Amino acid sequence: MTIEELLALEHRGWKSLCEGTGADFYAQIMTPDAVMLLSHGVVLDRDAVLGSLNNAPPWDRYEIRDERLLRLTEDTAALVYTGHAFRAGEPEFLALMSSVYIRQNGAWRLVLYQQTPIPASKEPER
Template sequence: MDPDELLELEHRGWQALSDGTGAAFYGRLMTDDGVMVLAHGQVLDRQAVIASLDDAPPWRSYEIDEERVIPLGTSAAALVYRAAARRDTGSPVFRAWMSSTYVRRDGEWALASYTQTPIPDRPTPAGIRDAEM
């Protein structure tokens, strides 16, 4: 397994969300039984993801850092990273930890599960690692 391959898929996903092709991209990438758990707690199956992305406003900019790939056997892996994204200049920055679980299907990576955990915009208590970007 090449960790860079999964990170490249994530970047391609963010690019699709930025250029208006997110529905088509995730329609191809997600497993039939795949789910996304969004920052506000909504759980979407593959069809709901595709439908929601048809009308979603594009991201104007994004950053990914602190990437980690966790192998889950020979045909699955989880990619965890921190992201910051903005829809428009002057709009609030969306910050979250992301976790994408991929499985190999017919030699290709497919997205089985994706979860967003928002990073709050508040001071971090002493002794806890700062999550600000």
């Protein structure tokens, strides 16, 4: 496993959220028991994630910064980064993010995604 592999998946996910195809992408990549812990204090299982993405407005753009890979086992890893996302008419979304991936049948699958909001006054230095 390399950081490039998992970072490429993370970019594909964000691009799908910008294109309005997030439900399709995450239906393919999430494990059946996957969960997302979102910045506003909600925990969503796979079905709830897919349902919420069907009606979500697309993001205009995003940035991934300060990415790190944590190898948990040979077939499990966490990608940790600072994410910035932008939508017209909304405040910038800034959060620490982590995605835990497991390799199943040779493919990386998302099992856990977590967001921790960063107040604008506390933005990490580059």
